[in-house]
Amino acid sequence: MKRRLLVIFLATICYLVPFGVSEGFADETSIKDGAWIKLGRGSSNILFGWLEIFRQMSELNKSHEEPIGIIGGFGKGTVMGIARTAIGIYELATFPIPLPRN
Numbered sequence: 001m002k003r004r005l006l007v008i009f010l011a012t013i014c015y016l017v018p019f020g021v022s023e024g025f026a027d028e029t030s031i032k033d034g035a036w037i038k039l040g041r042g043s044s045n046i047l048f049g050w051l052e053i054f055r056q057m058s059e060l061n062k063s064h065e066e067p068i069g070i071i072g073g074f075g076k077g078t079v080m081g082i083a084r085t086a087i088g089i090y091e092l093a094t095f096p097i098p099l100p101r102n
Contacts (some may be wrong), residue, residue, distance in 0.1 A: 039095040045088025052084055053077030 057073030064072070 026097065035095050038091050040089030042088045042093075042095060045084045046092060047088075049081045049085035049088060052081035055081060 053074060053079065056077030057070055060073040060076070061069030063069075
């Protein structure tokens with residue numbers, strides 16, 4: 001049972017991640033395709049929003065000393081991860097609603 005759930009989870013990730021990556025092409029697609037991009041981006045943000053913690057720690061380590069980068073990056077990453085996840089929930093809930101033109 002656990003193996004079956006893992007396979008379904010990994011297949012879902014492999015299916016949805018490309019939609020989140022292709023957000024730069026949203027202006028060239030139709031409204032219908034924009035909804036699928038919004039669904040993929042929202043799903044990606046929900047699944048991977050927590051990775052923002054490690055991203056922010058890495059970014060702050062580049063410009064500050066290690067303790068500051070780790071502690072500050074953890075705090076900033078936690079806040080940004082929560083925000084990214086909340087935005088993902090919003091996008092997932094509203095993906096059928098067309099995006100405004102401009």
